[in-house]
Amino acid sequence: MAIKIIDYGSKEYDQMIELRKSVLRKPLGLTYSKEDLERDKNDLLIGAFEEDEILACCILTQNAPGTFQLRQMAVDQKMQRNGVGAAIMHFAENLAKDSGGRDVVMHARKTAIGFYEKLGYAVVSDEFSEVGIPHVEMRKDLI
Numbered sequence: 001m002a003i004k005i006i007d008y009g010s011k012e013y014d015q016m017i018e019l020r021k022s023v024l025r026k027p028l029g030l031t032y033s034k035e036d037l038e039r040d041k042n043d044l045l046i047g048a049f050e051e052d053e054i055l056a057c058c059i060l061t062q063n064a065p066g067t068f069q070l071r072q073m074a075v076d077q078k079m080q081r082n083g084v085g086a087a088i089m090h091f092a093e094n095l096a097k098d099s100g101g102r103d104v105v106m107h108a109r110k111t112a113i114g115f116y117e118k119l120g121y122a123v124v125s126d127e128f129s130e131v132g133i134p135h136v137e138m139r140k141d142l143i
Contacts, residue, residue: 001055001084003091006045013040015054016047023074028131044095048088055079056088060095066102073106089119097142104142110134 006012017037025031044060056075060068070092075085096104107130108116113123116138125137 001048001050001087003046003048003088005095006047006057008041008045012047012049012054013045016045016057019054019057019076020072020074023077024072028133030131044092044099046088046092046095048084048091056084058088058092060092060104062099062101063105066100068096068099068101068104070104070106073112085115086119093140093142102141102143103139105137105139107135108138110136113138 006016017032021032040059046058046060047054048056054076056073056079058073059071061071063069070089073085073089075088093101093104104121105124106116106121108121110127110133113136117123119140121138121140123136124139127134127136129135
């Protein structure tokens with residue numbers, strides 16, 4: 001498995017969009033608008049691949065000096081619980097650190113809290129609704 005930064009607009013980026021749609025949006029009856037995807041343009045796009053097939057992806061957005069937001073984390077259904085999610089998270093955290101990051105924050109789906117807690121993230125908010133489902137804000141110090 002290779003984990004790498006994906007270029008916006010590339011063939012790998014198209015695969016990333018399809019994975020995000022199938023894992024994150026389609027089960028909720030949602031899609032992405034052109035504006036949603038344009039937001040990705042200035043972010044760090046990360047993908048895990050086996051040969052040419054995308055297995056997992058996530059995005060890092062620098063919200064403030066030293067703070068990165070992890071978003072759009074998706075792991076192919078058939079690869080979940082195989083360590084791919086943890087591997088891409090470690091890659092993202094190291095990338096954030098190398099870019100001057102001191103912490104990573106995210107809006108985590110309530111169903112994924114346990115996964116992120118195992119990786120050292122802590123819930124730092126009350127529950128709220130985003131895309132129609134329960135979320136919480138989570139945070140991890142990188143230093």
